[in-house]
Amino acid sequence: MPIYIDLHQAMLKQVGDVFLDTQSQLPNHYLNRLNPAQGNGYRERYDFGKLCVGKGKYWLHHPLTIKTKVSTHIFGITILLSGTHYIKNHQSNIKYxxxxxxxxxxxxxxxVQTIYLPANKNMSLISLDFNESLLPVIGSTFEQHELATFFLNTSMPAIKTIHIPNKDVLHQAHYLLNAPPAQSSINLLHLEGAALExxxxxxxxxTQIDQIPxxxxxxxxxxxxQFENKITIRHLSKMVGTNECDLKRLFKEHTGKTIGEFLLSIRMRHAQILLKEGISVENTANRIGYSSSQYFKQIFERYFGYSF
Structure with missing residues (x-):
């Protein structure tokens, strides 16, 4: 088994039966389901050699404290897409x-690290782990970049947080997160390409030019x-603490889409995934927020230009 999956599985064993093993038939792929007693969700890893891709979504019934020891020298980027993580690095005695x-x-x-995860919160993330072989590429091509400075400067702390630089990074991360588990070698090639992108x-x-508020x-x-729920701009503006006009203007300015267009693209992306998995049209419509399957069919055909 590749080094990154070995490392990941060893870390999960340190926290008991929080995540349960579900072995994949594909090479270099491992899937762990959250123990139903703890909540629901999953974490999975695809190891492509130079690059290992991890992704996960989970919801906990009760707060969870995880203490693990990472003794392997690795480099990594984690994109936290939803939820809050509280981390203490015992080596530096710094809390994040x-x-x-x-x-x-x-x-x-x-x-040694201690990670505290709160209950009743959607949590999702993407991780990219790699070894020293990628550092020369990063250093020569992106020498002035904030990430290159972090990875190549040995005097900097072992953990650092930065804002997601622009909408393209955010969209690609969500695309990778919502891609269904690979079922074939062709799927693996697609996932590797999406991770490298x-x-x-x-x-x-x-990337720093297009900073998203x-x-x-x-x-x-x-x-x-929350795409499956009825979402109004009034409700959204209250949740993020601004007025409706400013929210609509800023959203269009920084994403290139209206809120309605963006929500539709999310729903249609999930619809494609569910239909590909064999979910019925009626259930797919219901699961992405449409009460009428006929209306969903009309929207789908108008959006993609083909019917199913």
Missing amino acids: EIRSPMIILRKGNLG LLSLILHKN ALIQETINILEN
């Missing part, structure tokens, strides 16, 4: 409160995680 959406940079031998977007030199990131997070 990391609220989504946020990027966590990791490097070196982190030693995400890494490229994060490292792009011009926190309230727009929060709005996107709500839409991504």
